[in-house]
Amino acid sequence: MSAAVQVTRRELTAAELRRAAGRSRDAKAARRMLAIALVLEGVDRQTAAETCGMDRQTLRDWVHRYNAEGLAGLSNHRGGAQPRRLSPAQMAEFASWVEAGPDPAPVPVGDGVVRWRRQDLGRRIAERFGVEVHERTVGKYLAALGYRRLSVRPRHPKTDPEAQEGFKKGFPDAVAAALPEAARGKPLEIWFQDEARVGQQGTLTRIWAKRGTRPRAPRDTRFQWAYIFGAVCPDRGVAAGLVMPFADTPAMNAHLAEIAGAVAPGTHAVLVLDGAGWHGGGGLVVPDNISLLVLPPYSPELNPVENVWQYLRANWLAISVFDDYDAIVDACCDAWNRFATQPAVIASIASREWAKVNP
Template sequence: MGGVIKITRTDMSAKDLRRAAKRTKDGRVVRRLLAIALVLDGVDRETAARSSGMDRQTLRDWAHRFNAEGIEGLSDRNGKGAKPRLSPKQQAQFVAWVEAGPDPVKDGVVRWRCVDLQARVEEEFDVKLHVRTIGKYLTKHGFRRLSVRPEHPKTDREAQQTFKKNFTSLVNDTLPEHAKGKPLEVWFQDEARVGQQGTLTRKWAKRGTRPRAPRDIRFKWSYIFGAACPARGTAAGLVLPYVNAEAMGLHLDEIAKAVAPGSHALLIVDGAGWHGAKCLQVPDKITLVKLPPYSPELNPMENVWAYLRANKLAITVFDTYDEILDKCAQAWNFFANDPERISSITDREWARVT
C-alpha cells in the first residue's frame, strides 16, 4: 500500500480539478489532473497512480510540480533541443549563398545540391554537417526545389525596379494633353502563339511513373492578342493569323471599345516592333507605355498565357486551322468572362494610378 501524498495548494478542490480536466485537450495533463484529484479525495498514492496509468514516483513528481506551479506545472516541458551547429551569422551567410546561386567557374556546378552546400559549409566555417542537416537548414529558411523560368541575358533588373518605382511620374510625363484630367485605366497587352506544336503541362500521376501526353509536330498556328484591365476586371482580345502593325491596330481598336466612356487607357506593352511601328494608328483613348527591354516579368499577360496553356491549351492536337481558332477563342473567353480571375491574375500594386 502506498503512502499518501500531501497536496499543499488550497486554491483548487478535487471537483475543480475534474472540471479543469474536462476542458483540457492534452490527455497526459488530464491523467495528471485526475490523479491529483484522487489524492485530494484521500486515495493512497499507489491506487491514485495506478488508476491514472503512472507509477507512484511519477505521481509524486507531478504532485510537487502542482504544489509549486498549479495546473500550468502539469504540462510537459519540451527541451530546446541541440544547439544549432551554425550560428545565426553563419546561417545568414548560408542563405545568401543559396539565393545568389553557385559560380559555375568557382564552385563547379550550375545549381546547388545539398552535397555542394555541405562542402561549402565545411570549407568556409570548418563545420561538417550531414547532407540531411543541410536539407533541414534549407527547409527552415523557406527554400524549396522549384522550376525556374527563363531570363534573357540582357535583362536589367535595376531598370525594372526603377520602372515600377517611377511608374506614376512616367505616366504623367507620357500622358497627352487631351487625356489629362480624365479617369485613367491601366491595361496590359501581349500576344501568344498557339498551334500544332503545342505545349505540355503537369498532371497527376503515380509517383515514379512518367505519364505520356499527345504532342503534335506540325506547324500551323494562330495568335491570341490579349489585353486586360485589372481594376475593372475586363479584357479585350482577338484571334488573328499573324502578328504585325495591322493586326496590332485591330487589337487597339478592340481595346478602345472596352475602355469606359470618358476614361483614358494606359496600355502597357513590350518592345515588339509592331507595338511601335510608324504606321500604327493608336486611338485617342489609348496611350502606349513601353516596358523596359527584356522584362516579361513586369507584364502579367505572361501569367495569363501560362494559366491558359496549363488549363485550356496544353496536351491538344489540332487537325485543322479552324480547330486552332476555335480552341483559342474558347480559352480566351474562359478567361475574359471571369472578372475575378482577370483581376486576380493581372493586378499589380505598382501599376495602380489615381
C-alpha cells in the same frame, strides 16, 4: 496485487481540473486532467482510464506524475531544441551562396552544378566552416531563411535591370507624358497587353505524381498554331482578348479596337506593351481613348500578362493534343473566356504596386 494508486495532490478539485482541461491547448494533457478528475470524483480506475482513452497502468503512471509535478507533469516532456550548428554570421554567408548561385566550373575549381542541391550546399558548408551536416539539415536551414524551390523565369541576356527600375520609379511621369492633351484631366485606366502563341506542340506543366517517378504526358510534334492577343486592367479586374491566326499589324488593330470597347466610358486608357514590330508603325490605328506606353527593351518581367499566359497554360492549355487549327482556336477561346470571368484572379495576377497612378 499492487496497491491502488492514490491522488495525493489536493490543491485542485475535480471541478478545477475540468476547467483547466477546457482551457488547455494540449489535447493529451487535457485528457489526463479529466481522467484524474474522474478518480477524484470516486470513479473506479478502469472506467476512468477507458473513458479518457488509456489503460489502467497508463493512468497510474500519469497520477504519479501529477502527484510529483502537478499540472506541468501531465504534459509530455520534450527535449530542448538542438542548437543550430552554424552561427548567425555563417547563416548569413550561407544565404549569400544561395542568392549568388553555384559556380558551374568543375570541382574543385567551382561547384560543378548549375543549380544548388542540398548535397552541394552541405559540401560547401563542410569545406568552408568544417561542419558536417545532413542534407535534411541543409533543407531546414533553407526553410528557416525563407527559401523554397520555385520555377525560374527566363531572363534575356540583354536585360538592363537599371532601365527596368527606372521605368518603375518613373512610371507616373511616363504615363503623364504618354497622354494626349484631350485626355488630360480624365480618369485613367492602366492596361497591360501581350501576345502568346499556342500550338500543337503545346507545353508541359507540373502534375501530382509519386516521388521518384517521371510522369509522362502527351505532346504533339505538328506545327499549327494560333495567337492569343490579351490585355488586362487589374484595377477593374477586366480583360479583353482575341484569338488570331497571325501576330501582325492588322491583328493588333483588331485587338486595340477590342480593348477600346472595354475601357470604361469617359475614361482614358494607357496601354503598356512591349516593342514588338506590330505594336507601332504607320499602319497601326490607335483608338482615341487609348495611349500606348512601351516597356524598356527585353523586359517581359515588367508585363504581368506574361503571368497570365503562365496561368492559362498551367490550368487549361498544357498537356493537350490539338487535332487541327480549329481545335487550337476553340481551346484558346475557352481558356481566355474562363479567365476573363474571374475579376479577382485578374487583379491578383496582374496588379503591380509600381503601376498605380490613381490616388
